[in-house]
Amino acid sequence: MIDTVQHAIDDTDHPQPYAELGLKLDEYERIRAILGRRPTSSELAMYSVMWSEHCSYKSSKVHLRQFGEKAPKTDALLVGIGENAGVVDIGDGWAVTFKVESHNHPSYVEPYQGAATGVGGIVRDIISMGARPLAVMDPLRFGPLDAPDTKRVLPGIVAGVGGYGNCLGLPNIGGEVVFDDTYLGNPLVNALCVGSMRHEDIHLASAKGVGNLVVLYGARTGGDGIGGVSVLASETFDADGPAKRPSVQVGDPFMEKLLIEATLEVLHAGLVEGIQDLGGAGISCATSELASNGEGGMHVWLDRVLLRDETLSPEEILMSESQERMCAIVTPENLDAFLQMCRKWDVEAVVIGEVNDSGRLTVDWHGERIVDVPPRTVAHEGPVYERPYHRPSWQDALQADTPDSLPRPADGEQLRATLLNMVGAPNLASKSWVTSQYDRYVLGNTVLAQPEDSGMVRVDEETGRGIAISTDCNGRFAKLDPYAGAQLALAESYRNVVAGGAIPLAVTNCLNFGSPEDPEVMWQFAEATRGLADGCLQLGIPVTGGNVSFYNQTGDTAILPTPVVGVLGVIDDVDRRTPMAWGPDGELIYLLGDSRDEFAGSEWAHHVHGHLGGLPPQVDLERERLLGEILVAGSRDGMLTAAHDVSDGGVAQTLVEMALKSGVGARCWVPDGVEPFVFLFGESAGRAVVVVPRSEELRFTEMCAARQLPAHRIGVVDSGLGADAGYDAGEQVLQFSDQFTVTLAELRQAHEATLPAVLQT
Amino acid sequence: MARVIVDVMLKPEILDPQGRAVQGALGRLGLDGVKDVRQGKQFIVDIDGDLEGDRLALMEKLAGELLSNPVIEDFTMRVEA
Amino acid sequence: MARVIVDVMLKPEILDPQGRAVQGALGRLGLDGVKDVRQGKQFIVDIDGDLEGDRLALMEKLAGELLSNPVIEDFTMRVEA
Amino acid sequence: MRIGVVTFPGTLDDQDAARAVTIAGGEPVALWHGDDDLKGVDAVVLPGGFSYGDYLRCGAISRFAPVMSSLIPAAEGGLPVLGICNGFQVLCESHLLPGALTRNDSLHFICRDQRLRIERTDTMWTGDFTDGQEIVVPLKNGEGCYVADERTLDEIEGEGRVIARYLEVNPNGSRRDIAGISNARGNVVGLMPHPEHAVEALTGPSVDGLGFFTSVLTSLVGTR
Ligand SMILES: Nc1ncnc2c1ncn2[C@@H]1O[C@H](COP(=O)(O)OP(=O)(O)O)[C@@H](O)[C@H]1O
Ligand SMILES: [Mg+2]
Secondary structure (H helix, E strand, C coil), rough: CCCCCHHHCCCCCCCCCCCCCCCCHHHHHHHHHCCCCCCCCCHHHHHHHCCCCHCCCCCCHHHHHHHHHCCCCCCCCCCCEECCCCCEEEEEEEEEEEEEEEEEHHHCCCCHHHHHHHHHHHHHHHHHCCCCCEEEEEEECCCCCCCCCHHHHHHHHHHHHHHHHHCCCCEEEEEEEEEEHHCCCCCEEEEEEEEEEEEHCCCCCCCCCCCEEEECCCCEECCCCCCCCHHHHCCCCCCCCHHHHHHEEEEEEEEHHHHHHHHHHHCCCCCCCCEECEECCCCHHHHHHHHHHHEEEEEEEEHHHEEECCCCCCCHHHHHCCCCEEEEEEEEHHHHHHHHHHHCCCEEEEEEEEECCCCEEEEEEEECEEEECCCHHHCCCCCCCCCCCCCCCCCCCCCCCCHCCCCCCHHHHHHHHHHHHCCCCCCCCCHHHHHHCCCCCCCCCCCEEECCCCEEEEECCCCCCEEEEEEEHHHHHHHHHHHHHHHHHHHHHHHHHHHHCCCCEEEEEEECCCCCCCCCHHHHHHHHHHHHHHHHHCCCCEEEEEEEEECCCEEECCCCCEEEEEEEEEEECCCCCCCCCCCCCCCCCEEEEECCCCCCCCCHHHHCCCCEEEEHHHHHHHHHHHHHHHHHHHCCCCCCCCEECCCCCCHHHHHHHHHHHHCCCCEEECCCCCHHHHHHHCCCCCCEEEEHHHHHHHHHHHHHHHHHCCCEEEEECCCCCCCCCCCCCCCEEEECCEEEEEEEEHHHHHHHHHHHHHHHC | CEEEEEEEEEECCCCCCHHHHHHHHHCCCCCCCEEEEEEEEEEEEEEECCCHHHHHHHHHHHHHHHHHCCCCCEEEEEEEC | CCCEEEEEEECCCCCCCHHHHHHHHHHHCCCCEEEEEEEEEEEEEEECCCCCHHHHHHHHHHHCCCCCCCCCCCEEEEEEC | EEEEEECCCEECCCHHHHHHHHHCEEEEEEEEEECCCCCCEEEECCCCCCCHCCCCCCCCCCHHCHHHHHHHHHHHHCCCEEEEEEHHHHHHHCCCCEEEEECCCCCCCEEEEEEEEEEECHHHHHHHCCCCCCCCCCCECCEEEEEECCHHHHHHHCCCEEEEEECCCCCCCCHHHHEEEEEECCCCEEEECHHCCCCCCCCCCCCCCCCHHHHHHHHEEEEC
């Protein structure tokens, strides 16, 4: 029985399963008030998915507004928040769009497909702006490395990210792999995509032009993922969707590759008036958003949708989250050309609707009207909540529990043992077990990729203009102080971008938190958002887009507040990038910035003592900005051979990573006035290690002095230390004067063995 | 000595891109009227002794949890002596 | 309507790392005495009308050339009406 | 010299192969899978990727594409053809080269900078290398394990048709560390690693890959 509009008018008291679909009673009442009758079952399906937390941002909206309100003035922003992804001007007529999104819950249920479709979804967001995708990144978070469920989830997620991205032909240029107890029942899979286009190719999701046609193209619509993203992402796991349909989407990267090529061809041929990807909430979302952004009216013949499963009901077709589909608005004159380009790429396409000026979104099913709604009420005027929030009762006690009394290594021997232990800690160990499953070479424009600070790709092969991106977040810092923690995430990401020599331009974010219905979690969210917005204003780089993922918790225990921040930078010639590996003998190693006794939330406190408490490292965004200017100038003027930011694991980790990447040893020392342990393992922000050729030393140090950035000479690259230290002459060692010596071979073994030891089967 | 044969197929409602690719190829190569193709896996497990009682139950459990992924796949298992 | 089932297996002399990995996993999960595991593919082809004469011959040819690679694989095919 | 670069649905490294041809001094010519016209090119590169999603078996479906119906006889007639990664798989599936490529023994996709030894320099694609030269180029594949029966392996070894071998690490379990082979005539070469990703110092681990593309240009000049 089809529930028609007429039926809804006639039988207006018919009880409806709004609660099972995740709507609250007052939300249901509001739908009735909007329509002046009860919704049909198809309308209820549309409203319920579109008003879900995942699609409507109902709990986060009031906080996210700050990103617009506090946005710094910049000419770089071509398209701001609100579109599928923001667009940034990088010069020479090039524009870049980038965005990060979460696929946490689906990846827990089915790791491979969940992660794969996460990549697929974010890539479609980027192509729907008219951009050609350039690269992907994958910030990932798991429970403890040795937990059995991590061994179930991690290999599948990594294979899924790789399986999809590799098959699409997009290089993976970076990401994160972080382990913490709180992610055990709730791993985080965030996926980022970046794309480029010429300014004139920017496209927006709107249905303009009465009489224009709505074309659905790509994969056929099936029953997979019905209630998937929405049910899974909005409510906790025990509320599963309609029983007869699986709530897992399966990705087809091959189809997506064809979809990319077909889409770019029709866009460049000027055949498209508006375009929208189909992600969460499928056709409901695409049609209501397109209509709501356009002339405000659209009619859809739902029975024309090509199906994979003929038994699907209209409600299910509206809600289906089948992957690899797109929706385009095409003029009648261009339709044939559009369809022909789709055929060239073996992509099926069909006209499902028409733009009109009715101000309504109407949907027919075999001649009967099943939906008749004002599209804005579906797409943009969903509920908005001012969720209550308050500082957690335990926050003061957490901050009072400082790491100051934790036992510290006392002599050189103990420092050496600590170093070997730390470089093998799951969070600091080499991630190459993961990254070697990702293609970083495809497209031939990857200039920097893992394990560098940022991923950097060439955008213009003629001029060498390129971009760099990094994503970062230390959730422990955010737990200790969400406001500062979000700014520290921003600062780290910023630092990683400037370390490569790129100038930061814009920010994306993926805010992963527990339940917004918990006022203490909501406080974390509010504080982190405020911190990030204030930080972006201070650094002068706008937030161009992002994603919120709530309900990341196991029972009542929320994950660490995890505001993942992605910073995008531009470099006018990638030839001038600064890599992380130091150069030949004799080059000088400098530490820029101040080192303080800051261990709260540090990897040392976490890994060695299992401790979390105190106040996170001091944030000084003016200092970060100055550090950035020095690093960019150093790259531009050829003063630096190498640079590497200091973050998790402190200066020790930074030096070890530089040495291992280059394969050459170094003699280092502790600058005056700092305790060796604090120097090596403290995690003060605003620092980087740089390597300067002797010929540039004076110029570089004078620049730092003039700009008042502390610069300490802490070492010199030296391949000939082996014999002095009692090893074979050729042995490469890292020597800390007066403290200890360690060989690169030992460090490499400790650094590289951790992940394979657990994950290699 | 027993031989266990486990056939694993994607559940009918789950998208099978491999099957679709094969369907397209069969058509292009001149085979008309192909309505549907599904691609699955087959495992042939040779095992010592008789497979009975607990061991049979364990094999069955592993067929459903290790050899197939219950979230997206169905399996059938048969034992040949 | 006919249903064709094609089973494809690596030839015995070709190394099967997937089968080996499954064998290892079965052992670790407590199933003793697993001597050998081979992992192959199964295709289920649903096809309109009767499959006879030339069409049957074509299906058979494609099973041997498209669905399997004769250099490394063997296949069996059966038709269910 | 005009070098064709074939695009199948799902081909990924076509633009890289074309770039490599250009840097080597040739002129790349795009060839489309659905078109049996080879446009009079002097040589052809089958680039890497996941043609038809690599569903079924890598290269199995591409082998039947219209472009292959022209390419197979042309290769048998002496046209130089280089198959890289997925292209190598297509050449094996087409029986232009013996053996097959199966799932990596690690069961994982692997991307790494791979050291190789060039074993034979008298093919159309390796003439610019020196005998035994060691090179480093990216390797990235999920199904790169070269297999053939022992008789076939002995035969290609005996005829000196192994053109490159893995050094230091055998990344995928290939029999006898085989990274690339040629046909008897030396015009058709299949290679699992990716020389087209090692043609610019900025983006590759080396520029060692360029040798394959300059070799064919050199040998074509010689035959003219
Ligand atoms: N999941 C992943 N995918 C791709 N690259 C990753 C992933 N995890 C880590 N990496 C890369 O490994 C390197 C080291 O990571 P990390 O220590 O988190 O860097 P940083 O501390 O500089 O942010 C970086 O280049 C990062 O991009
Ligand atoms: Mg870094």
